[in-house]
Amino acid sequence: MPLRRTLTALAATALLLPLAACSDNAARTPKAGAGGARTLTVESSADKCTLSARTAPSGRVVFTVTNSGSEVTEFYLLAKDGLRIVAEVENIGPGITRNLVIAAKAGKYVTACKPGMAGKGIRADFTVTDSGKQVDATGETGDQLAAASTSYVAYTKDQTEQLLTSTKAFAAVYKAGDDAAARAAYATTRVHWERIEPVAESFGDLDPRMDLREADVEAGTTWTGWHLLEKDLWAPAPAANGQQAYTPLTAAERTKYADQLVADTQELSKRVHRGDFALTTDQIGNGAKSLLDEVATGKVTGEEEAWSHTDLWDFQANVDGAKVAYDGLRDVVLAKDPQLAASLDTKFADVRKLLDAQRHGDGFRTYTELSKDQIKGLANAVDALGEPLSRLTSTVVA
DSSP states (O other), rough: OOOOOOOSSSOOOTOOOSSEEEEETTTSSOTGGGGEEEEEEEOSSSSSSSOSSSSSSSSEEEEEEEEOOOEEEEEEEETSSSSSSEEEEEETTTTTTEEEEEOOOSSEEEEOOGGGOOOSOOEEEEEEEEEOOOOOHHHHHHHHHHHHHHHHHHHHHHHHHHHHHHHHHHHHHHHTTTTHHHHHHHHHHHHHHHHHHHHHHHSHHHHHHHHGGGGGGOOOOOOOHHEEEEEHHHHHGGGGGGTTTTOOOOOHHHHHHHHHHHHHHHHHHHHHHTTTTOHHHHHHHHOOOOOOIIIIIIIIITTTTTTTHHHHHHHHHHHHHHHHHHHEEEEEEEEHHHHHHHHHHHHHHHHHHHTTEEEEETTTGGGGSSSSHHHHHHHHHHHHHHHHHTHHHHHHHO
């Protein structure tokens, strides 16, 4: 990902995080008190993360985040442990205001602003008190949302199982030095990660080890994961490597980093398959938007797969995951806002059509084969889908 973001409000609730998730509604700012919502302001600068309050009652809570600094920033709501990501809004440029809408349950949390989108951020404790209000949906809508949650959890488990099987096969040929086979398996294996990326990212310790781009590695830390192996398989010329000749990984290093990738993937699968793993429908809806943000800020720009240029495989996988999430919630959206459902149906189809035009054999053309007009067309379609998708979570939790 460009400028490492642990995007997610699809926080995996291995310990049953007491918050339902978020929605980015920059164009539809809720008024204070609208629909019973509590609105808090957040000012993010180079050295401050100032909230108008450090507590809020349970129920609908809106964080209106303004970047008063000179760098792009992010705002996170983390679980009490400060590790697990509950909700976030990202890529807030200087002078820009964006909203984070959550259906909050009582509990202890941590807020964080990340100027420059790097490091641990500027953190402080945050408390949601018990308002006594019903947060979860009931009746027929509650039954529909419960079914959507069950279905999406099953989808997540299936994708992690496929990811683990494929990663083991990829690691085996990579360690054996069969670069052609490893290159062939790289993109098709990663699609299983990309389809459930917000879930994987919510486990804050795994994502940096597994999916960090070289440009986002902080000083003093060791680079590991998919993109390290990608660079080794598609060795860059000096001009693309800081004017330095690329030094291939040794056989021992190949084994070390491939084995770690498999071990981390096994850990991801283990966490997702725990008996208490659950995803609220709020988290699912917001995760759909997070997946599209991944497309808009990394895949459609060609920054994600800097050496293999297999960005369109990732693009399709992110859209797949977002569509599965939306499909599970569609009946509720259709009942509450038929126009939104119609818009999402159309916009998803538009993106699919453009992606299908770039298919080649069983996969896609590489990013470097796309013309500027084709890239612009994909970017415009993603932007057009992003606006209605940003309203998905607010609709299902209304």
